[in-house]
Amino acid sequence: xxxxxxxxxxxxxxxxxxxxxxxxxxxxxxxxxxxxxxxxxxxxxxxxxxxxxxxxxxxxxxxxxxxxxxxxxxxxxxxxxxxxx
Numbered sequence: 179x180x181x182x183x184x185x186x187x188x189x190x191x192x193x194x195x196x197x198x199x200x201x202x203x204x205x206x207x208x209x210x211x212x213x214x215x216x217x218x219x220x221x222x223x224x225x226x227x228x229x230x231x232x233x234x235x236x237x238x239x240x241x242x243x244x245x246x247x248x249x250x251x252x253x254x255x256x257x258x259x260x261x262x263x
Contacts, residue, residue, distance in 0.1 A: 179211050179229050188231065189213065 181189075186208060193204050204222070207214040213225040213234075221239035224246045228234065237246035 179227050181208055181211065181213060181227055185227075185231055 186206075189206060193206055197203055203218060205216045207216065211227050213227070215222045215225065221241075223239055224237045226235040226237070235248065237248045239245075240247045
């Protein structure tokens with residue numbers, strides 16, 4: 179499912195609020211059904227939308243393979259993944 183402009187606006191507001199609260203700088207890039215999450219020009223991961231903004235799949239960017247890996251969950255903070263933004 180392609181991410182709509184309305185969804186993008188809602189996502190940008192969530193990211194902005196998180197950035198302010200945590201004093202960080204995450205950015206979103208969009209391509210079709212994917213939201214690519216970067217921090218300081220570093221790839222972090224990719225969210226795949228399944229029709230609901232609160233039900234997403236998350237793939238971690240794996241630098242050695244230069245691919246997004248759905249099974250790669252060995253990273254700090256992985257316990258916080260809930261399938262939502």
